[in-house]
Amino acid sequence: MGRVFEESFKILAVELSCAKGSVSAAALELGIDAGRISKWRTDPCFNGGNLLPKNDKLTPEEQDLRELKKRLKEAELENEILKKAVGIFSKRG
Numbered sequence: 829m830g831r832v833f834e835e836s837f838k839i840l841a842v843e844l845s846c847a848k849g850s851v852s853a854a855a856l857e858l859g860i861d862a863g864r865i866s867k868w869r870t871d872p873c874f875n876g877g878n879l880l881p882k883n884d885k886l887t888p889e890e891q892d893l894r895e896l897k898k899r900l901k902e903a904e905l906e907n908e909i910l911k912k913a914v915g916i917f918s919k920r921g
Contacts, residue, residue, distance in 0.1 A: 833860075
């Protein structure tokens with residue numbers, strides 16, 4: 829079984845990677861795999877509630893549009909899953 833990290837550590841790792849501007853540099857400093865930090869950066873539980881990591885190259889409007897597109901994509905995926913589930917359960921009766 830792999831190492832288990834506290835939620836507070838994950839938040840600090842994300843903040844460190846943002847402050848350094850590099851996931852790799854933060855991972856090296858913390859002695860963990862960069863992939864973990866990348867995963868935590870995309871998780872709203874650890875990145876300050878953002879669906880996507882902040883991108884300083886985008887305007888606030890572009891960032892909002894990017895986040896709205898991600899929410900729409902997730903909602904469409906959930907809708908497809910629900911449709912399939914209804915189809916499966918309606919056949920069982």
